[in-house]
Amino acid sequence: MLKPFLHLISPDRTAFWRYAAMAAGYGLLSGVVIVAQVPIFIWLFLGDMQRAALWLLAMIAGCIACWACRRAVDKAGVGVGLAVLGEARQRIGDHVARLPIGWFTPENTARLSHVITHGMTEVAQLPAHVFTPVLSGAVTPVVVVGALTALDWRMGLIALVALPLATVMFLLAGCLGRDADRAFHARASETGQRAVEFAQAQSVLRAFNGNGDATRFLEQAIDRQARSAYRLILRSVASVVLNSWMVQAVFAALLVAAAFWLHDDLMAGVDARSTVAVILSLLMAARFIEPLLDVAGYGEALRAARGHLEAVEAILAVTPLPEPVSPELPVDASVELCDVAFRYAPDQPAVIDGVSLRIEPGQMVALVGASGSGKTTIMKLVSRFFDVEHGSVRIGGVDVRNMSSEALAGQISQIFQDSYLFRGSIADNIRIGCPKAQDDAVRDFAGKAGIAEMIARLPDGLDTPVGEGGVRLSGGERQRIAIARALIKDAPILLIDEATAALDAENQAAIASTLTRLRGRRTLIVIAHQLSTIAQADRIVVLDEGRIAQHGTHAELVNEPGLYADFLARRKAAKGWTFHARHSG
Numbered sequence: 131m132l133k134p135f136l137h138l139i140s141p142d143r144t145a146f147w148r149y150a151a152m153a154a155g156y157g158l159l160s161g162v163v164i165v166a167q168v169p170i171f172i173w174l175f176l177g178d179m180q181r182a183a184l185w186l187l188a189m190i191a192g193c194i195a196c197w198a199c200r201r202a203v204d205k206a207g208v209g210v211g212l213a214v215l216g217e218a219r220q221r222i223g224d225h226v227a228r229l230p231i232g233w234f235t236p237e238n239t240a241r242l243s244h245v246i247t248h249g250m251t252e253v254a255q256l257p258a259h260v261f262t263p264v265l266s267g268a269v270t271p272v273v274v275v276g277a278l279t280a281l282d283w284r285m286g287l288i289a290l291v292a293l294p295l296a297t298v299m300f301l302l303a304g305c306l307g308r309d310a311d312r313a314f315h316a317r318a319s320e321t322g323q324r325a326v327e328f329a330q331a332q333s334v335l336r337a338f339n340g341n342g343d344a345t346r347f348l349e350q351a352i353d354r355q356a357r358s359a360y361r362l363i364l365r366s367v368a369s370v371v372l373n374s375w376m377v378q379a380v381f382a383a384l385l386v387a388a389a390f391w392l393h394d395d396l397m398a399g400v401d402a403r404s405t406v407a408v409i410l411s412l413l414m415a416a417r418f419i420e421p422l423l424d425v426a427g428y429g430e431a432l433r434a435a436r437g438h439l440e441a442v443e444a445i446l447a448v449t450p451l452p453e454p455v456s457p458e459l460p461v462d463a464s465v466e467l468c469d470v471a472f473r474y475a476p477d478q479p480a481v482i483d484g485v486s487l488r489i490e491p492g493q494m495v496a497l498v499g500a501s502g503s504g505k506t507t508i509m510k511l512v513s514r515f516f517d518v519e520h521g522s523v524r525i526g527g528v529d530v531r532n533m534s535s536e537a538l539a540g541q542i543s544q545i546f547q548d549s550y551l552f553r554g555s556i557a558d559n560i561r562i563g564c565p566k567a568q569d570d571a572v573r574d575f576a577g578k579a580g581i582a583e584m585i586a587r588l589p590d591g592l593d594t595p596v597g598e599g600g601v602r603l604s605g606g607e608r609q610r611i612a613i614a615r616a617l618i619k620d621a622p623i624l625l626i627d628e629a630t631a632a633l634d635a636e637n638q639a640a641i642a643s644t645l646t647r648l649r650g651r652r653t654l655i656v657i658a659h660q661l662s663t664i665a666q667a668d669r670i671v672v673l674d675e676g677r678i679a680q681h682g683t684h685a686e687l688v689n690e691p692g693l694y695a696d697f698l699a700r701r702k703a704a705k706g707w708t709f710h711a712r713h714s715g
């Protein structure tokens with residue numbers, strides 16, 4: 131528990147240890163104040179009011195010191211909590227930013243969101259709300275044991291033996307609900323994911339589930355969460371009961387010992403002093419039990435926080451894409467795949483298998499192939515969204531694994547099918563490609579991407595908000611903004627995945643002319659469904675089930691029986707289109 135917590139606040143743990151020492155000191159002081167009751171009662175019994183008053187004053191001073199100490203401890207605890215919150219979120223953010231794109235499944239994304247929001251807030255509250263009473267509650271009884279031993283060694287011995295026993299019991303009770311707790315957190319993440327999915331996919335759900343069945347997935351997730359919550363509550367109640375029984379058993383043992391002691395004294399002839407000692411021992415026994423009961427009560431909070439800490443540890447344990455120790459810089463804008471093999475998971479088949487391909491700087495290559503043949507995966511490997519399983523991907527002669535992520539990102543600009551627009555204006559979204567770009571440049575690239583007219587029609591022009599994910603725009607408009615963003619970046623390599631698929635004829639022409647302008651100036655790798663785009667390519671690579679089936683210029687491939695000829699035939703049949711290659715290699 132403490133280890134993952136400390137892991138989160140490393141490298142500077144001084145503040146935590148200072149806080150822990152203060153909390154232990156507070157527990158010690160509380161114990162001393164409790165023990166101070168003994169001499170007060172003894173002097174009262176002996177009729178020495180002056181000494182009793184002096185001890186009373188000392189006790190009052192101790193109470194004030196306790197109060198001040200508790201305030202300082204709470205303040206330090208809040209400080210540690212805030213440090214954990216800041217440090218952990220920063221570390222999780224830095225770590226997640228280096229994880230392979232494949233990690234970001236809806237399930238992991240929901241878990242990440244649950245941990246960063248709910249989980250980390252609970253963990254941050256641990257020092258002030260849980261650690262302080264638990265730490266001080268563990269120290270105070272030790273001091274009280276000393277007083278008990280001084281009053282009667284038998285009761286002191288019982289209390290002394292009870293301390294490690296209670297600790298073991300608390301730990302065992304803590305383990306009781308651990309699995310149920312993990313299951314509950316997993317179910318809570320799943321419900322969160324289903325709730326977001328339910329909200330985002332309303333149009334699909336309503337179109338396909340008009341019979342009111344649309345909430346089924348969400349309801350099932352909520353049911354599963356409710357069942358796991360029920361199991362967790364049962365386990366929690368059991369562990370709270372076990373802890374309380376343990377503490378009450380210790381108390382009963384102390385009472386029995388006190389009864390025996392009194393009985394012995396009665397047999398030996400009652401001594402008033404002994405009677406007072408018994409009464410004081412009982413008082414100390416009660417005060418010994420109080421902090422233990424507190425500690426027992428915090429077991430549940432500790433276990434819940436442990437669940438969140440484990441979730442954070444699990445995220446931090448995912449291996450990020452390694453950064454090179456001595457990064458190298460590419461010498462040009464060539465792209466090369468050398469005998470590349472890749473699979474998305476160890477238990478899945480290879481989706482890229484033995485692909486070798488060299489694209490010279492300034493060349494335009496079109497990737498063609500059936501759906502699922504591996505075109506998008508090749509693009510992702512070039513961008514190092516994942517590392518290859520075998521072979522290498524080289525940019526400018528350098529293995530992408532030997533380039534820093536900044537250097538690699540600087541080389542590549544990309545337009546994907548699902549380009550995301552951030553909440554902000556059109557200009558903000560285009561400027562992501564070049565944060566320093568002036569308005570004129572933004573307008574210029576918007577024009578090149580075919581959105582000049584659209585912007586001119588809008589009252590706020592480039593400053594028009596796009597809404598989260600670009601919801602206020604049509605699919606084609608979103609795609610064109612993503613194109614402007616990619617073009618303004620001015621990276622030497624441009625990857626385009628079906629960039630023109632969502633565009634109307636007018637904008638297809640605008641994009642085609644942009645590609646014409648960029649030909650020879652940038653290395654272009656294009657997954658093109660539009661024949662007009664393929665027509666511009668210097669070379670065409672036809673993929674089939676993760677392998678290169680055909681490779682060459684249009685002129686070389688067009689009369690060769692095979693997938694490319696089949697592809698052209700299908701496209702012609704669909705569009706009544708005739709291919710006029712501008713370049714024959």
Ligand SMILES: Nc1ncnc2c1ncn2[C@@H]1O[C@H](COP(=O)(O)OP(=O)(O)OP(=O)(O)O)[C@@H](O)[C@H]1O
Nearest residue numbers: 232474475481499500501502503504505506507508
């Ligand atoms: N994240 C993923 N996890 C597991 N398998 C994946 C993942 N993404 C793609 N695949 C699989 O890898 C194979 C190649 O997919 P890829 O997206 O590269 O094909 P594609 O040629 O680009 O298809 P399309 O033209 O339909 O976009 C497919 O069998 C696909 O199911």
